[in-house]
Amino acid sequence: MASFGVFVLIFIFTLSYQPSPLVRSDDNLIGRLCSKADFPSICLQCLTSNPSSKTASAQALSIIAIHCAEKEANLWSEATSNLYESTPNGSPLKKILEFCAGQAFVAGDDFTAVLQSVNGGDYGGAKYILINQIQPLVDACKDDFSKNPNVPIPQDVVAGIQQVTFHCKNVEAILSNI
Numbered sequence: 001m002a003s004f005g006v007f008v009l010i011f012i013f014t015l016s017y018q019p020s021p022l023v024r025s026d027d028n029l030i031g032r033l034c035s036k037a038d039f040p041s042i043c044l045q046c047l048t049s050n051p052s053s054k055t056a057s058a059q060a061l062s063i064i065a066i067h068c069a070e071k072e073a074n075l076w077s078e079a080t081s082n083l084y085e086s087t088p089n090g091s092p093l094k095k096i097l098e099f100c101a102g103q104a105f106v107a108g109d110d111f112t113a114v115l116q117s118v119n120g121g122d123y124g125g126a127k128y129i130l131i132n133q134i135q136p137l138v139d140a141c142k143d144d145f146s147k148n149p150n151v152p153i154p155q156d157v158v159a160g161i162q163q164v165t166f167h168c169k170n171v172e173a174i175l176s177n178i
Helices: 002-016 021-035 040-048 051-055 058-086 092-119 123-146 155-176
Strands: none
Touching: 021 040, 021 058, 021 155, 040 058, 040 155, 051 058, 058 092, 058 123, 058 155, 092 123, 092 155, 123 155
16 A cells, blocks of 8 residues: 555656646747747747747737737837927927827737737738738838938837837748748
């Protein structure tokens, strides 16, 4: 009888130190999806920042990635709007920031349609919105500064444009591989 108790203890001890196959397979799914992303480290950081990613399906992981991109778009919108508000009236920078703030706001708002498409299983439609609606808004802001080479682009605007672009590219890659 004592040997049975020892066996049970050893069995429980062994099970408690084995990694869960479910977690391992989801880590593999995250790794597989992010390895195909344009910016794998940003993808991994985004997906693993959400505790539910450990047990998430590929579709749920794409939704987590979309929320990361949306968050970056909203941060870009807020930063650009704040810069606009603090820039003196009549300056060329103020006019460009006004345009960029509008672009950033609409880009952030468009993620609702991306989420609706993914929730409906329309990954192609979601990618279409990212590629043909959101990214052109981001690019238009950058292009407005390019058309005005004497107006330096503020670092917060540059960072926002980069982050939104990086995250959108990663979402596109994830949606292409699920």
